[in-house]
Amino acid sequence: MEKTDPGRKMKVLLHSHFPAGHCYPMQAAAQALVSRGHQVVWLTSGDNEARVRLTGADFVPTFALAAVDAPLMRRHETGLLDGDWGRHRGRLLAQVDEYRSVLDGFQADVLLVDVLPHGARALFELGEIPVYATLGVIPMYSSAWNAPHAVSGRQPPTTWFGMLVNWLRHAYIRWIVLPWSLRPVLNGQRSVLGLGGLPYGQPLEAFTYSRFLHIQASSPTLEFGMRPAYLENVSYVGPLVAQLKSPSTQNLPDWWERAVAHPRVIGITQGTLAMDPTSLIIPSIEALSPDPGNLLVVVSPHSAGLERRFGQGRHGNILYADWLPYHLLLPLLRLLITNGGYGSITQALSHKVPLLCAGQTEDKKDTAARVSWAGAGIDLKTDNPSAEQVRTAADRILDDSGSYLENATRLGVELNALGGGETVCDALEDLVRRTRLTEKPLQDIGRW
Incomplete structure (x- = not known):
């Protein structure tokens, strides 16, 4: 590879999965890169166009990938962790097609993808991109x-028997599940591109992360104090939140000042995909609104229907909003009740807010396990808690009998010290600098 000036500006191609929860962390990365003068093109779902343009990045909508994602979008799923490897048929080729359409007029120095980096890996092996990195927006x-x-x-095992069972499960996944389920799906698409098959027995990390750089939007403590076994270059950056123009106070609800002044505000939300209020929001209202000392802020696209059902509560202590900016809401909270989206969790902890988690779909149960392990909240281990379960857990956190506030504060300090979007920039700039100064092209496939 020809040596070039390591100080020159980069051209960066970003690709994020279609859900809004994947777009928000990438916003912070895009905004930081643009603010440093780097040229950024962002490939994502057409639904995310406004979010992309707010960062100053150039927006490119997906087409081939949109067709692959359409069934998932209709079912409000992400398709990441359900074990249905057949859903990956066509995705690698669609990714390569989309990347090539951008790269035809944009010679990127690095490609940053948030999940499913199979197309990026293939394009790297074909020599069409210098290097690629991954961004972790889920556990x-x-x-x-x-x-x-x-x-x-689950949390890390604590007994020798548990460790043995855990190791056997990992061996089963590495030597049986991945080689005979996911690997053939990917190899069929790689052969179309003229690439050889992936080696037998590669670890999970080879299918999930870039060997050259993985950027994780959390902290070591929130990841059980460990890192992927086969990765050397992992950068923890804390929560990724774009510093976009704040809405004026005129755009906030009429009740906002009341929430600012209240000593015990409890936020209740269900994220960006699983938003049926019957599973968590309604039990939480039923559990906590009878206590006149609580002020509930319910954030849901179903807020109008919820207000018709519950009104302002017997004590006038329920407030509703379709949406609120987290960076303004979270500093007001004593507790956040959530189904456990990774981005929401890391943002709440960055504001030192303890958590009550009730989510079991996709990665949410794993996020809740991390919160519980760190002592920063309680995992109810269900999608549909009863009002009594919510009341008991919320009272325990608010009484701080388990030092939840202290642990959330400790995690907040750790998360906020990691740099966010600026650290993403630093890591990518360092990767590109090292790539430009490398005498020989980097190698990927045989190094796992």
């Missing part, structure tokens, strides 16, 4: 012997 998974398995909702 980080590892094949280390003591690392909990994806979608298990």
Whole structure:
């Protein structure tokens, strides 16, 4: 590879999965890169166009990938952790097609993808991009012997027997599940591109992260104090939140000043995909509104229907909004009740807010397990808690009998010290600098 000036500006191609929860962290990366003068093109779902343009990045909508994603979008799923490897048929080729359409007029120095980096890896092996990195916006998974398995909702084992069972499960995934389920799906698409098959027995990390740089939007403590077993270059950056123009106070609800002044505000939300209020929001209102000392802020696209059902509550202590900016809401809260989206969790902790988690779909149970392990909240281990379960857990956190506030504060300090979007920039700039100064092209496939 020809040596070039390591100080020159970069051209960066970003690709984020279609859900809004994947777009928000990438916003912070895009905004930081643009603010440093780098040229950024962002490939994502057409639904995210406004979010992309707010950062100053150039927006490119997906087409081939949009067709692959359409069934998932209709079912309000992400398709990441359900074990249905057949859903990856066509995705690698669609990714390569989309990347090539951008790269035809944009010679990127690095490609940053948030999940499913199979197309990026293929394009790298074809020599069409210098290097690629991955951005972790969901829990980080590892094949280390003591690392909990994806979608298990478990914490690291603490007994020798538990460690042995955990190791056997990892071996089963590495030598049976991945080689005979996911690997053939990817190899069929790689052969169309003229690439050889992936080696047998590669670890989970080879299918999930870039060997050159993985950027994780959290902290070591929130990831059980461990990192993927087969990765050397992992950069923890804390929560990724774009510093976009704040809405004026005129755009905030009429009740906003009341919430600012209240001593015990409890936020209730269900994220960006699983938003049926019957599973968590309604039990939480039923559990906590009878206490006149609580002020509930319910954030949901179903807020109008909820207000018709509950009104302002018997004590006038329920407030509703379709949406609120987290950076303004979270500093007001004593507790956040949520189904456990990774971005929401890391943002809440960055504001030192303890958490009550009730989510079991996809990665949410794993996020809740991390919160519980860190002592920063309680995992109810269900999608549909009863009002009594919510009341008991919320009272325990608010009474701070388990030092939840202290642990959330400690995590907040750790998360906020990691730099966010600026650290993403630093890591990518360092990767590109090292790539430009490398005498020989980097190698990927045989190094796992």
